[in-house]
Each structure stands twice: as C-alpha cells, then as structure tokens.
Amino acid sequence: MTKEEILESYSENIMPTYTKVPLVFVKGKGSKLWDIHSKAYLDFFPGWGVGNLGHCHPKVMQAVRDQVDKLIFIPNNYYQIPQAKLAREMVYWTYPAKVFFCNSGAEANEGAIKLSRKFGRGRFEIITFDNAFHGRTLATLTATGQKKYQEGFEPLVEGFKTVKFNDILAVKAAITDKTVAIMLELVQGEGGINVADKSFVQELRSICDEKNMLLIVDEVQTGIGRTGKLFCYQHYGIIPDIMTLAKALGGGLPIGMMVVKKEIADTLQPGTHASTFGGGLVISRAALAVLVAIQKEKLLVNATKMGEYLFVKLNELKDKFSVIKEVRGKGLMIGVELNIPGKAIVEKCVEKGLLINCTHDTVLRLMPALNITKKDIDKAVNLLDEVLKEI
Numbered sequence: 001m002t003k004e005e006i007l008e009s010y011s012e013n014i015m016p017t018y019t020k021v022p023l024v025f026v027k028g029k030g031s032k033l034w035d036i037h038s039k040a041y042l043d044f045f046p047g048w049g050v051g052n053l054g055h056c057h058p059k060v061m062q063a064v065r066d067q068v069d070k071l072i073f074i075p076n077n078y079y080q081i082p083q084a085k086l087a088r089e090m091v092y093w094t095y096p097a098k099v100f101f102c103n104s105g106a107e108a109n110e111g112a113i114k115l116s117r118k119f120g121r122g123r124f125e126i127i128t129f130d131n132a133f134h135g136r137t138l139a140t141l142t143a144t145g146q147k148k149y150q151e152g153f154e155p156l157v158e159g160f161k162t163v164k165f166n167d168i169l170a171v172k173a174a175i176t177d178k179t180v181a182i183m184l185e186l187v188q189g190e191g192g193i194n195v196a197d198k199s200f201v202q203e204l205r206s207i208c209d210e211k212n213m214l215l216i217v218d219e220v221q222t223g224i225g226r227t228g229k230l231f232c233y234q235h236y237g238i239i240p241d242i243m244t245l246a247k248a249l250g251g252g253l254p255i256g257m258m259v260v261k262k263e264i265a266d267t268l269q270p271g272t273h274a275s276t277f278g279g280g281l282v283i284s285r286a287a288l289a290v291l292v293a294i295q296k297e298k299l300l301v302n303a304t305k306m307g308e309y310l311f312v313k314l315n316e317l318k319d320k321f322s323v324i325k326e327v328r329g330k331g332l333m334i335g336v337e338l339n340i341p342g343k344a345i346v347e348k349c350v351e352k353g354l355l356i357n358c359t360h361d362t363v364l365r366l367m368p369a370l371n372i373t374k375k376d377i378d379k380a381v382n383l384l385d386e387v388l389k390e391i
C-alpha cells in the first residue's frame, strides 16, 4: 500500500477517535523509528508511555517468539507457567499482594473500582482529582477529573467526587461515611505532568488507614521504571492498597494488572470478576522479559541519571526561551510547561525527526525510553532548541 492508500483506508474504514499525525511507521529499534519512506525519527515519546525499553527490545522479541512456537492461548480456568512466573515476580518487586491480570489501564482501574465497592459493603464513594486520567470506560471516565473527556457521555457513574490535587483539606472535606477509596496518579500524566507532594500522599495514606479506606495508586503511566524507581510509590515511603499497571509492562503488547494487598486480595471471589485474555502466555512472557531487562541492564539507574541530565538540559532551554514557564517531573517523565500552546512546536519537531507529545494544551511531554543515551538526549534537546528559535 502507498502512504496515500493507507491514509485513505483510515479515513474510509476506521472510526475517527484519534487525532492523528500523518506518519506511517514500519520499523523500530530502541529509540529509533522508521517511516514508510525510510525516514528515521528519534522517539522521545515511545508508544505513548508503552515503550520504556524502546521499540522491539531483543529480549522481549525473543521471549515472544519462543512462546508463540509453544502455546498462544489458554483460558483462565486452567493453569499455565508464564502467568505463574510473572505474578510471583511482580509480588517480589512490590509488596505482599496478589495480582489480577487484564488487558489495559482502564480495565485495571475498573477492577480497582469494583474491588473497592465489594470491599466497602455499602460504602461506595471514591475520591479522585482534578486533571486526573484513569481511562475511557464509563467508570474510569467518571474517575477522570476532566470535563473534556466526559462531555456527551452523561449520565456518568454514581459515587465519584473530584477534588483539587495536592489539597489535603479538600480531600478531608469530601470524605463522608460512604467514602471507600481515594484514587490518584502520583505524577499526573495526561493532566500535564503534575507531581504529587510527598506529604500529601503520606497524609492520604494515614487517612485511609484511619478510616479503613483503600488507597488506589494508578501507575499505568508512572510504573515500570518510568520515574527512576520500578514503581513511583517507592518515592513516597508508602504502600498502596491497590496499584494498577498497564502501558510499559508488556514491552509493547497489551497488558493490564492490578496489584492488591494480600489482606484484601480475596475480596473478589470466583464469578465476581474476570477477563478472557488477561495474563495470556505470550504477554506474560513479554512482561517477564521486561522486568528482567530492567534489572539486568540497570535501567533504573540509567533512567535516574538521564532524567537528571535531561532536566538540566531543558532548564538551560528555559533560561534561553521565555516561552518556557517551568520544567517539572520525576525520572524520565518530564513536562515542559509553556505559556503558549505546544501543538505547533510538536509539529515542527516531527518535521525535524523528533517525536514528542503535548498534553493539557501547553505541556510538552518527554518520556524517552529508560535506556536512552546522553548522545540522543543532546540530539533531541538541540532539535528542540532549533524549533524554539523558529517559534
């Protein structure tokens, strides 16, 4: 197919739910992508948060190939080896817990909401935050505290209260005798890279302990090394009751997971929750390979170091260009807040072969692979510098 034919098939046959960039990609390796005309791009937003190992990590590819040759699918009423290994590995790297496997971030959060309601025995209200993003199903959309995602889909699901982020008094004021959980991202991704304060999160933990409520941490975007620790909650000196994961966990394949503290993990009994494809053999093998690669290649150390380096470099741009208001984030999850819309900058970067993202209209979002090099950071920052000069 030619590029024109491909674009035409999309406009004719695929529902227009995405704002699309007219690029057709055919190959990827690490932080590099090639389009249909063999033009190379440096990817500083691989897979929209999926590509923590970059594209096509060899160990992930090998694990997938090996599994495809043996067995692809077995339903969840039987036992299989990769899922057993992955669950054990996840619990080892987190806290005493049991996991539930599903296919996406929204589905993991939906599971956390359902578990909370069962746990609540009549308490059902969940407190969430302004500018949060938890997914597109009806319940997770309601939990997503942004009107622009909700408009037209009313009536929304009952029992959610959205309050100001990092405002403990607002949280306290929203709690009633029906409140069962508080749900948040420790670094809001879609909402503009807003970092939760440590004292705020620790107070949420105390409130939940005191009132027998659940603290749900949505690590769909922050998880799997993105912030320099395997999980972002590890920066905060707390343990959540439920952590949800997706995006980077499968190394490019679809997976979702909820990691639930052991004491409450038997809340969902047979027949109360399920997912046909959850924790399939191929995906579980891929996720295991991701976890091994992160340890073996010391990617948490690299993410921390490169995150600091990128942060310094972007702050140099901030000193140079008055359109940059602030650089913020954690590890390799970095937002550059502008005082102008970021769309034109992203488009100019694409022309120069650099892929980045803009979220919340004015925040450039950079989330390169955890194995990014200094050289590639220099290249990306130089391209961004050129673009900012032209703006």
Ligand SMILES: *Cc1c(COP(=O)(O)O)cnc(C)c1O
Binding pocket: 049, 103, 104, 105, 106, 107, 109, 133, 134, 135, 136, 185, 189, 190, 218, 219, 220, 221, 222, 246, 247
């Ligand atoms: C992307 C995202 C989701 C939704 O994940 P899907 O796999 O698209 O359903 C939920 N929460 C956060 C924080 C996300 O970044």
